[in-house]
Amino acid sequence: MRALKLHELSLADRLADLAVDALIDEADLSPKPALVDRRGNGAHSDLHLGLMHASALSLWPMFKEMAEAAIEFGEVGLPLREALGRIGREGEQAMLTTTNGVNTHRGAIWALGLLTAAAALEPRAVTLTAAKLALLNDRYAPQPVSHGAQVAQRYGARGAREEAQLGFPSVVQRGLPQLHRSRQQNAGEQNARLDALLAIMTDLADTCVLYRAGPEGLYAMQRGAQAVLEAGGSATLGGRRQLHALDLQLLSLNASPGGAADLLAACLFIDRLDGAL
Numbered sequence: 020m021r022a023l024k025l026h027e028l029s030l031a032d033r034l035a036d037l038a039v040d041a042l043i044d045e046a047d048l049s050p051k052p053a054l055v056d057r058r059g060n061g062a063h064s065d066l067h068l069g070l071m072h073a074s075a076l077s078l079w080p081m082f083k084e085m086a087e088a089a090i091e092f093g094e095v096g097l098p099l100r101e102a103l104g105r106i107g108r109e110g111e112q113a114m115l116t117t118t119n120g121v122n123t124h125r126g127a128i129w130a131l132g133l134l135t136a137a138a139a140l141e142p143r144a145v146t147l148t149a150a151k152l153a154l155l156n157d158r159y160a161p162q163p164v165s166h167g168a169q170v171a172q173r174y175g176a177r178g179a180r181e182e183a184q185l186g187f188p189s190v191v192q193r194g195l196p197q198l199h200r201s202r203q204q205n206a207g208e209q210n211a212r213l214d215a216l217l218a219i220m221t222d223l224a225d226t227c228v229l230y231r232a233g234p235e236g237l238y239a240m241q242r243g244a245q246a247v248l249e250a251g252g253s254a255t256l257g258g259r260r261q262l263h264a265l266d267l268q269l270l271s272l273n274a275s276p277g278g279a280a281d282l283l284a285a286c287l288f289i290d291r292l293d294g295a296l
């Protein structure tokens with residue numbers, strides 16, 4: 020059989036590949052504090068690595084459809100935003116069917132969905148375009164009492180919606196610069212990705228952590244991530260000790276930084292866009 024050449028794939032195919040690759044690489048990255056990885060289930064009783072992979076793969080048609088919608092509408096506007104909302108809700112259903120009802124990637128559908136559509140529209144201004152899409156109000160979006168909505172009401176925290184509306188500052192200002200810095204310091208690719216995750220965790224209002232462990236859990240996450248980076252990062256012995264301590268502390272608080280994990284996937288996606296399109 021003739022091998023498929025990369026340039027024979029459509030733009031939408033390639034963007035969907037990049038999004039799913041980013042999700043699988045995020046899941047595989049180890050050791051992540053209190054998250055599902057190659058070692059185990061972290062602070063989750065209903066998740067495991069195989070489920071994260073299956074969930075990521077189930078989202079491929081959704082990412083492709085989002086990119087196609089962006090190409091078809093051709094501009095940021097309510098028609099595209101509402102098409103993405105519909106496609107995203109169908110993607111959530113596909114995810115829940117695959118995982119038997121477990122929420123593996125809701126935040127990733129939101130962040131990577133917007134970024135995939137934005138990359139199809141404006142590859143040179145991806146986060147800005149994603150932010151413009153996120154600022155539009157989808158009239159058909161249901162208003163469930165989500166965990167994010169509950170902690171927004173309780174603590175006034177800004178969650179996934181605001182992160183996107185602000186152009187993903189955790190990714191642009193924290194994750195990506197740290198990824199590049201750690202690579203330049205020859206930390207090794209896996210350590211550079213861990214450092215990027217930690218940089219995101221230093222400042223994020225992760226609503227998963229807030230819901231499960233309150234402000235005490237959020238403070239432990241931010242402070243602990245900072246301590247790893249201050250000790251030299253994941254590639255150093257001192258950093259590894261701090262990372263191990265952070266893992267144990269978050270596990271004891273049942274605090275899983277699922278939002279930070281989604282944003283690491285967003286960071287890996289943006290990092291790979293250059294040169295891939």
Ligand SMILES: CC(C)(COP(=O)(O)OP(=O)(O)OC[C@H]1O[C@@H](n2cnc3c(N)ncnc32)[C@H](O[C@H]2O[C@H](COP(=O)(O)OP(=O)(O)OP(=O)(O)O)[C@@H](O)[C@H]2O)[C@@H]1O)[C@@H](O)C(=O)NCCC(=O)NCCS
Pocket residue numbers: 063103104105106107108111122123124125126127128129132133157160165166167168177178179180182223224225226227230231277278279281282
């Ligand atoms: C606008 C939406 C993002 C909805 O936002 P909202 O905050 O109302 O909803 P949540 O259901 O809480 O989902 C937000 C998910 O985003 C991730 N996240 C958390 N904090 C941040 C942050 N500061 N910045 C960015 N992203 C963040 C996080 O996802 C991960 O955690 C999931 C597990 O969370 P949870 O269900 O709370 O799980 P557990 O604690 O494990 O539950 P229990 O076991 O205790 O029951 C995991 O899936 C990760 O992905 C938040 O969960 C948007 O989602 C929306 O409007 N959706 C509707 C469809 C749509 O329009 N889609 C968009 C198309 S472009």
Ligand SMILES: Nc1ncnc2[nH]cnc12
Pocket residue numbers: 045046053054055056061063066071123124127275276277278280281
């Ligand atoms: N690796 C992971 N573990 C737990 N929740 C997540 N949400 C997204 N990625 C995750």
